[in-house]
Amino acid sequence: MKLKAPPGTEDILPAQAGLWQRLEATAREVFARWGYGEIRTPVLEFTSLFVRSIGEATDVVEKEMYVIGEGDDSLALRPEATASVVRAYLQANLHKVRAFQKFYYIGPMFRHERPQAGRRRQFHQMGIEAIGSLDPLLDAEVVTVACELFGAFGLSGFRLRLNSIGTPTSRRGYRELIRERLGRQAEALCPDCRRRLERNVFRILDCKRPACVEITRNLPSILDHLPEDEREHFRRVCSALRSAGVEFEEDPYLVRGFDYYTATVFEITHGALGAQDALCGGGRYDNLVADLGGPPLGAVGFAIGVERVLMALRESGQAEERPRLDVFVATVGGDVRPAAFTHLVALRRAGLRAEADYEGRSLKAQMRSANKLGARFVLIVGEDEARQGVFRLRNMATAEEKVLPDIQAVIAEATTDRGSNRCA
Numbered sequence: 001m002k003l004k005a006p007p008g009t010e011d012i013l014p015a016q017a018g019l020w021q022r023l024e025a026t027a028r029e030v031f032a033r034w035g036y037g038e039i040r041t042p043v044l045e046f047t048s049l050f051v052r053s054i055g056e057a058t059d060v061v062e063k064e065m066y067v068i069g070e071g072d073d074s075l076a077l078r079p080e081a082t083a084s085v086v087r088a089y090l091q092a093n094l095h096k097v098r099a100f101q102k103f104y105y106i107g108p109m110f111r112h113e114r115p116q117a118g119r120r121r122q123f124h125q126m127g128i129e130a131i132g133s134l135d136p137l138l139d140a141e142v143v144t145v146a147c148e149l150f151g152a153f154g155l156s157g158f159r160l161r162l163n164s165i166g167t168p169t170s171r172r173g174y175r176e177l178i179r180e181r182l183g184r185q186a187e188a189l190c191p192d193c194r195r196r197l198e199r200n201v202f203r204i205l206d207c208k209r210p211a212c213v214e215i216t217r218n219l220p221s222i223l224d225h226l227p228e229d230e231r232e233h234f235r236r237v238c239s240a241l242r243s244a245g246v247e248f249e250e251d252p253y254l255v256r257g258f259d260y261y262t263a264t265v266f267e268i269t270h271g272a273l274g275a276q277d278a279l280c281g282g283g284r285y286d287n288l289v290a291d292l293g294g295p296p297l298g299a300v301g302f303a304i305g306v307e308r309v310l311m312a313l314r315e316s317g318q319a320e321e322r323p324r325l326d327v328f329v330a331t332v333g334g335d336v337r338p339a340a341f342t343h344l345v346a347l348r349r350a351g352l353r354a355e356a357d358y359e360g361r362s363l364k365a366q367m368r369s370a371n372k373l374g375a376r377f378v379l380i381v382g383e384d385e386a387r388q389g390v391f392r393l394r395n396m397a398t399a400e401e402k403v404l405p406d407i408q409a410v411i412a413e414a415t416t417d418r419g420s421n422r423c424a
């Protein structure tokens with residue numbers, strides 16, 4: 001019997017969950033402020049949805065999907081969420097209500113990759129999709145949301161790169177050009193890239209092997225081979241980003257791993273991350289809505305890898321802050337424990353973070369627990385206090401003790417000056 005979590009998956013224990021919750025709450029706030037509404041789609045979809053959208057000759061579809069069953073009924077654990085969001089948008093006929101709609105999602109994705117630092121088999125993404133417009137200002141908005149979000153996470157030092165890859169039709173000429181050029185140097189390419197020559201030549205631009213990088217960096221820029229209207233679109237995106245004060249670099253060799261991308265593509269990386277340095281990937285996918293049976297509508301979005309954000313935060317020294325406790329209820333002697341329990345309930349009902357001892361420990365050990373938990377106050381309930389009907393509250397920062405007449409006075413004292421210690 002295997003009693004460990006499967007490779008490439010991990011448990012998020014309470015000590016880490018606080019940071020996850022903080023990131024999720026921040027993302028929800030930022031997405032809502034920028035006008036994105038939450039969408040939750042199933043973790044399972046028909047496999048054909050991903051084959052059709054992401055593309056048959058991509059790594060994700062070829063090698064990395066968890067597929068259950070065969071044929072038309074075959075299901076897959078979602079490797080990403082864009083296809084699901086578009087499917088849901090069309091299935092609910094949202095385009096008939098109003099074509100232009102903006103969504104966000106947060107949730108787990110699944111890819112059967114070789115697990116390593118920053119590469120998991122179950123990982124989490126938070127992303128947005130703005131469907132129903134070809135406006136270059138919308139590309140700029142989506143890119144800006146990603147950067148704002150990293151700012152709101154308190155993460156700096158990330159790098160944003162931007163490119164335009166045209167459409168399958170408009171890039172045909174460039175594709176033939178690079179296929180011909182790369183074909184002449186096929187021997188020098190890695191075995192994967194030699195295979196990509198026929199199947200997916202653009203992915204060669206994405207290869208990280210030094211020999212392949214050296215060859216691809218001598219290729220002409222795709223931007224010079226796109227039609228004027230597409231170049232103009234890209235210029236407008238760049239200009240809107242500059243005017244919004246978003247720093248970016250144009251990278252003519254940036255491509256993305258999914259077939260549905262058209263026109264603007266972007267990636268955000270972080271230097272603290274090592275080999276798997278991408279925090280966020282996104283771009284336009286102007287053919288996908290129609291490819292999935294809807295009307296011809298432009299769309300743009302991104303996905304951020306939550307585990308990678310956490311890694312970048314840790315690497316750049318953003319310590320995890322454990323929520324502090326407001327009051328630890330310490331008891332002296334077993335007889336007072338039921339009374340102390342009533343106080344504990346009253347404190348919690350009043351919105352305070354309160355804890356007590358359930359292990360029958362001595363007062364000294366209870367004080368140590370209170371310290372460890374970062375308690376601001378300790379309510380000491382002994383037989384004397386119980387008999388006299390008073391409440392002894394110790395301020396842990398000043399070591400000052402107050403004798404208070406009732407639990408309401410304790411609540412009032414512990415509620416003042418809570419600062420960042422609030423539950424919400």
Ligand code: AMP
Binds near residue numbers: 123305
């Ligand atoms: P993609 O959906 O491939 O464009 O990826 C978007 C983002 O998700 C990446 O920039 C990473 O931050 C994250 N990501 C993708 N694959 C993985 C993985 N296997 N493990 C952890 N994070 C991932």
